[in-house]
Amino acid sequence: MSVQEEVDGTPLPPGWSAPAHQPGAFELPTTTFRERAERTMARPFARTAIAGATDHAAELTWLKFEGVDHDGLRDQAKQIRAHAIANLPDYLEQWIDNAEANGTIVHFAADEVEARRIIAEICVDEQIASVVKSKSMASEEVSLNSALEGAGVDVFETDLGEFVVQAMGDRPGHVIAPILHRTKDEVHALFSEMAGRELPNEAEALTAFARAGLRHAFLTADGGISGGNFLIAETGEVMLVTNEGNGRLTTAAPRVHIALVGIEKVIPRRRDLPVLLPLLTGHGTGQQITTYVTITGGPRRGAEPDGPERTHVVLLDAGRSALLGGEFEEALHCIRCGACQNVCPVYRQVGGHAYGWVYGGPIGAVLTPLFRGQEEGGEVAQATTLCGACDDICPVRIPLHDLLLGLRRQRAEQAQTPRREQLAFAAWGAVWSRPRLYRASTVVGGAALRVLARGDAVSTRLPGLRRWTDGRDLLLRRGRG
Amino acid sequence: MTDRASFLAAIRATPRGEDPGLPDRIQAPDAPTELRAGESPVERLVAETELVSAEPHRVARASVGEYVAELLRASGSTEVALTEDLAAQLVPIRTACEAVGVHADDYRVVATDRARASRLHATVTGCAAAVAATGSIVTTAAGAGRAGALIAPLHICVVEETQIVDGLHALFDGEALAGAGSLLALQSGPSRSADIEKVLILGVHGPGVVHLVIVGD
Numbered sequence: 045m046s047v048q049e050e051v052d053g054t055p056l057p058p059g060w061s062a063p064a065h066q067p068g069a070f071e072l073p074t075t076t077f078r079e080r081a082e083r084t085m086a087r088p089f090a091r092t093a094i095a096g097a098t099d100h101a102a103e104l105t106w107l108k109f110e111g112v113d114h115d116g117l118r119d120q121a122k123q124i125r126a127h128a129i130a131n132l133p134d135y136l137e138q139w140i141d142n143a144e145a146n147g148t149i150v151h152f153a154a155d156e157v158e159a160r161r162i163i164a165e166i167c168v169d170e171q172i173a174s175v176v177k178s179k180s181m182a183s184e185e186v187s188l189n190s191a192l193e194g195a196g197v198d199v200f201e202t203d204l205g206e207f208v209v210q211a212m213g214d215r216p217g218h219v220i221a222p223i224l225h226r227t228k229d230e231v232h233a234l235f236s237e238m239a240g241r242e243l244p245n246e247a248e249a250l251t252a253f254a255r256a257g258l259r260h261a262f263l264t265a266d267g268g269i270s271g272g273n274f275l276i277a278e279t280g281e282v283m284l285v286t287n288e289g290n291g292r293l294t295t296a297a298p299r300v301h302i303a304l305v306g307i308e309k310v311i312p313r314r315r316d317l318p319v320l321l322p323l324l325t326g327h328g329t330g331q332q333i334t335t336y337v338t339i340t341g342g343p344r345r346g347a348e349p350d351g352p353e354r355t356h357v358v359l360l361d362a363g364r365s366a367l368l369g370g371e372f373e374e375a376l377h378c379i380r381c382g383a384c385q386n387v388c389p390v391y392r393q394v395g396g397h398a399y400g401w402v403y404g405g406p407i408g409a410v411l412t413p414l415f416r417g418q419e420e421g422g423e424v425a426q427a428t429t430l431c432g433a434c435d436d437i438c439p440v441r442i443p444l445h446d447l448l449l450g451l452r453r454q455r456a457e458q459a460q461t462p463r464r465e466q467l468a469f470a471a472w473g474a475v476w477s478r479p480r481l482y483r484a485s486t487v488v489g490g491a492a493l494r495v496l497a498r499g500d501a502v503s504t505r506l507p508g509l510r511r512w513t514d515g516r517d518l519l520l521r522r523g524r525g
Numbered sequence: 526m527t528d529r530a531s532f533l534a535a536i537r538a539t540p541r542g543e544d545p546g547l548p549d550r551i552q553a554p555d556a557p558t559e560l561r562a563g564e565s566p567v568e569r570l571v572a573e574t575e576l577v578s579a580e581p582h583r584v585a586r587a588s589v590g591e592y593v594a595e596l597l598r599a600s601g602s603t604e605v606a607l608t609e610d611l612a613a614q615l616v617p618i619r620t621a622c623e624a625v626g627v628h629a630d631d632y633r634v635v636a637t638d639r640a641r642a643s644r645l646h647a648t649v650t651g652c653a654a655a656v657a658a659t660g661s662i663v664t665t666a667a668g669a670g671r672a673g674a675l676i677a678p679l680h681i682c683v684v685e686e687t688q689i690v691d692g693l694h695a696l697f698d699g700e701a702l703a704g705a706g707s708l709l710a711l712q713s714g715p716s717r718s719a720d721i722e723k724v725l726i727l728g729v730h731g732p733g734v735v736h737l738v739i740v741g742d
Contacts, residue, residue: 097723113555120554123545130544133537140529146707152532162526204729205720221720228722247724255729262730263639281709289675289716289731295708296671307536312547314702318693322558332557332573333659333693336675336731337711345707349608349633349670361532369540 070187070215072400072412073420077427081394090225094217094395097224098386102437104330105383120319122441125377128277128311132368132376135277135310136359142280143357146342151358153186153304159360160191163269163302166356167197170300172267174198176258178286178294179206180271181219181380182304182360184402185415188269200261202290204254208234217396219382219403220328225395258290268294268352272305273324273379275357278313281341282357285325285334292338301340301352306360308376314339320379323439327383363415371450375410377440384434384444390427399424406434406444413451422460425451493520552694558658559692566657566689567739573660577714578727579735586740590617593649593681596736598625600679602646606632610651610668614683614740618649632673642672647679654701655684655737658692659713662737663701666708674712675731686741 071080084090109117128135140150151166153159159182167175175197177183189210192199201210205222208231209215216222223231232245235253243249270291272282282303284291295301311320325331344351367373385391385405396404401412401421409428412421425448434444455461456469475481496502501517512518553559560569567583574581584592593614597605605622607615607629622629629649635642650669652662662682664674674680690696702709716731727733 093722100723108557112557117554117556120548124547126543126545127547130542133533136536137533150529152527152529154527154532154535158527202730203720204718208720223720228724231721247721248726250721251718251726251729258730259643263643287716288718288729290729292675292710293672293730314697315694317697318556318558319554321693322556326557332576333661333711333713335577335713335715335717337661339709340707341709342707344666344671348666348706348708349673350636351666351671351707359532361535365536365539368536369542373542 070401071397072416075400077398077400077423080400081398081427084225084395084397085393087225089227090217090395091393093227094224095392097221098392101221101330102383102386105327105386105437108326108330108332117319117323118439118441121323121439122377124311124316124319125379125440126374129308129368129373129376132307132310132365135312136307138277139275139280139310140359142278143342144280146280147345147355148280148342149354149356151356153358153360153362155362156186156360159186159304159358159362160188162358163188163304164191164195164197166300166302167192167195167267170267170354172197172300174200174261174265175267175269175302176200176202176261176265176290176294176298177206178268178270178284178291179203179222180269180304181402182271182306183269184216185362186304186360188304197267200258200265202258202261202288202294203286204251204288207254207258211238215397217404218385219380219396219405221382225397262293262297265298267300267302268296268298269302269304270294272303272309272357274317274320275305275310276312276314276317276339277310279341281314281339283317284338284340285321285328285336286338287329287331287335289336292336295338295340295352296350299353300356301343301354302356302358304358304360306362306364308364308378324379324381327381327437327439367414372410372414372447374442375407375414375447377442378407378411379440380407381439383437383439387433387437389429389431389433394427398427406448407442410444410447410451413455418451418455418458418460422451422455422458425455493518553692554694556693558656559694560658564657566691567686567741570655570657570660570684570689570737570739573658574714574737575660577660578717579660579714579737581737581739583739583741586742589614589683589738589740590621593618593683593738594621594625594627596681596738597622597627597647597649597679600647600734602679603628604645605629605647605649606635606642606645606673606677608632608648608650608669608673610653610664611649611683612651614651618683632670636670636672642676645677647681648673648677649681649683650674651683652688653705653709654696655682655689655739656692656696656711657689659711661711661713663696664710664712665702665705667704667706671708671710674710675716678728678732679734679736680712680732681736681738683738683740686739689739
């Protein structure tokens with residue numbers, strides 16, 4: 045009897061195979077933020093679900109740290125991250141030495157093209173025909189799945205949400221909750237189609253369906269691909285957190301494990317984890333700790349009963365080292381918990397897809413221009429209200445607000461803003477920095493507004509300000525001036 | 526293809542940011558993952574185990590074998606694997622399992638046969654440590670293997686009271702992890718997901734039911 049028929053006693057549907065869809069393409073630079081945001085906002089479920097889930101997550105985070113010195117903990121975390129990044133080459137070198145001593149084969153990807161080529165070549169060399177993948181934002185950055193499919197490798201995303209994303213040809217909508225924007229009905233329709241029969245429309249049954257197929261994938265895949273939450277320099281280890289257990293199985297079941305990890309994930313020591321881990325999980329999901337924390341150091345050794353024959357780690361630069369020592373270095377402190385998304389008034393309305401690339405919310409509005417360049421990604425740095433809620437919740441105290449302002453300034457200096465906007469601000473600056481002109485402008489402006497007003501507000505579509513007055517009234521101040 | 530030297534050289538060529546230094550902390554941080562003053566480690570472990578939806582049992586050493594065998598029998602498990610980190614409890618558990626008709630094999634043997642591994646109803650493991658403040662059990666590649674704790678739908682972990690550490694600080698700063706081998710793993714309760722409309726489901730890729738058998742004298 046084959047494994048396929050045995051898994052969990054559930055026979056697999058004959059057509060069950062790796063989802064054939066290509067992942068959704070990045071939308072930068074072909075669409076605007078407004079166009080992408082409108083698509084999400086036109087779906088009432090997505091709007092309600094994103095706002096509800098992010099509210100809940102942020103509340104759980106604050107509750108989790110009640111009664112402890114949360115600020116003190118964050119100060120320690122910031123110090124660890126700042127120290128690691130300030131000494132990045134040294135810690136990377138230490139990590140590489142120790143990882144190689146553990147038997148890990150370390151590869152170096154200067155950019156996304158190289159990352160794709162290295163991993164495709166590992167698959168060829170190791171004769172890997174199918175891989176199970178545990179959620180990795182770095183692999184999203186380099187569009188790994190399409191590269192693997194191009195190399196003839198079957199790819200199974202094994203995080204439940206990522207599996208749905210893959211099967212739908214979608215992209216993840218949140219850094220830790222990939223299908224926040226999708227309904228149970230959509231998942232039900234998808235899985236029923238894959239099963240070739242009507243499945244019960246219950247989360248439990250849908251999860252069981254995915255589990256059965258994915259367990260088969262775990263037991264038959266030649267390779268496992270994961271990301272990494274931290275690289276521990278003193279031991280050469282890679283740490284992964286998951287709740288489903290797919291991360292652990294990815295590093296355990298296949299004969300080859302490949303991890304793709306950004307170079308900024310390095311931390312000095314295991315004993316920095318008691319500070320960083322509760323912040324990662326508490327700010328990510330509001331959990332004391334995630335169900336599984338997996339720290340791997342190379343392939344199976346001597347008498348160990350299971351584990352991969354070989355472990356490869358691909359270190360990814362792809363724009364990271366260019367930030368070192370500069371104005372935006374603190375963006376590298378990010379531990380990808382997603383908390384800034386949960387409190388961002390813009391993200392909560394428009395969701396992750398509006399940001400056009402891999403990362404959404406405030407950190408996405410920072411990383412997208414930094415990694416994709418101002419010309420392609422600069423627009424999303426405008427997609428914030430600068431309210432500072434992200435600074436407030438960031439577990440490693442990244443000054444996201446300052447980074448966003450810096451990126452906006454840089455964009456204006458590089459003349460990436462529309463010509464009309466440049467002229468308007470130049471005129472405004474010229475007038476309001478001269479007292480007489482300033483006073484004159486208030487008289488003229490006030491008179492103009494009174495002409496346009498109906499009652500106490502201007503709600504007609506002002507030329508040049510149509511987008512502003514479309515959604516808001518400009519209230520008049522009565523009295524002098 | 527970029528090699529190690531050129532990859533690191535490119536990073537070294539960048540300016541160096543401000544370094545706040547790194548304190549050599551000897552105190553546990555003030556975090557939810559540490560014990561509070563005056564708390565009993567074993568009581569906190571029991572409480573946290575329940576909070577993560579696992580089931581704690583406090584059992585006297587002499588009856589561990591029978592107790593575990595009864596948990597397995599009551600769950601209807603007949604195909605079971607035992608890992609080597611059960612140490613002194615391995616033989617009593619195996620003997621008690623045989624007495625109630627539960628077939629218990631060495632995980633080392635089962636792990637070589639994937640079809641058989643996929644048929645397992647339960648695994649019984651020991652651990653390298655248990656973390657009181659997080660309800661976590663800590664396993665190693667050398668002990669329970671990489672997948673020993675999560676290959677089957679039911680996982681029973683035998684924890685000696687002497688293996689309980691206060692919090693994450695004690696775990697990562699102490700000696701509990703010496704000789705872990707190629708994997709060091711924390712697991713806190715059953716596998717879970719809330720990806721589909723935030724409905725919590727237990728038992729996704731790992732076990733849906735987890736028992737901690739805490740052994741004292």
